[in-house]
């Protein structure tokens with residue numbers, strides 16, 4: 030789907046996956062005018078296909094587009110395009126329990142622009158691919174390292190929207206961490222360097238007794254849709270959930286830590302290394318709270334329990 034600056038998106042069409050043509054001076058290539066989303070389609074036991082809260086992705090893309098000076102498809106256009114893409118790729122949705130079809134909507138400044146300015150033309154496209162577990166650990170605990178030199182987002186920057194540049198910012202720390210054997214990086218705020226922000230591609234939750242804390246959304250972390258859903262799921266399970274500043278010291282006496290995201294779903298954290306000290310959780314296994322919340326959320330997403338929240342959208 031295409032759109033000029035200040036206009037609205039035309040109706041899209043289905044095309045085979047392949048390369049696209051871009052001007053070397055496209056806004057996205059030169060000035061990072063790009064946003065993406067990620068969502069998953071799951072196959073149910075009776076062979077229907079479910080999407081999870083796609084209108085939330087549409088709204089987040091619209092919020093990001095505003096920050097990045099881009100026009101965005103309407104919520105309805107976005108959701109209809111996602112549905113059409115999944116239906117056209119139905120056979121690629123794995124059987125239940127074997128993964129999901131990952132859907133990647135992309136919005137970019139595709140028009141040519143030389144001086145620094147928003148591009149004159151925009152392209153919205155969606156591609157999809159079947160996926161299994163995001164981390165090689167599967168649902169086994171992951172090992173994080175806290176980064177205190179490099180940051181992924183600054184106050185007033187673009188950390189709170191899903192723009193492509195945020196991911197370029199994490200590549201260095203992430204590849205160094207991976208080379209040292211860690212699964213991923215946990216970032217701290219760049220002002221005080223003591224409050225938790227998020228992991229490269231997921232949000233973080235800290236469990237202590239019946240209380241679950243997660244960093245509040247203040248513009249430097251991505252408002253995850255899994256995070257938002259997890260807060261409701263955990264409250265429905267009787268936990269007290271706090272959205273607030275979570276200090277790095279709180280990791281020392283936490284019972285469990287887990288991450289949430291579309292790709293990672295709910296990933297228990299087995300250890301966090303901070304300034305050379307390794308804090309471990311759950312004796313190498315999955316903590317009881319992480320397991321309970323993983324089961325609750327995934328059974329909802331896969332249509333195994335009644336969807337009282339009305340979060341899933343059935344496609345066929």
Ligand code: PMP
Nearest residue numbers: 230231232251253254255290291
């Ligand atoms: N933080 C970052 C930086 C991410 O890339 C993601 C993945 N979209 C998340 C958090 C989790 O967001 P969601 O639950 O919407 O996938």
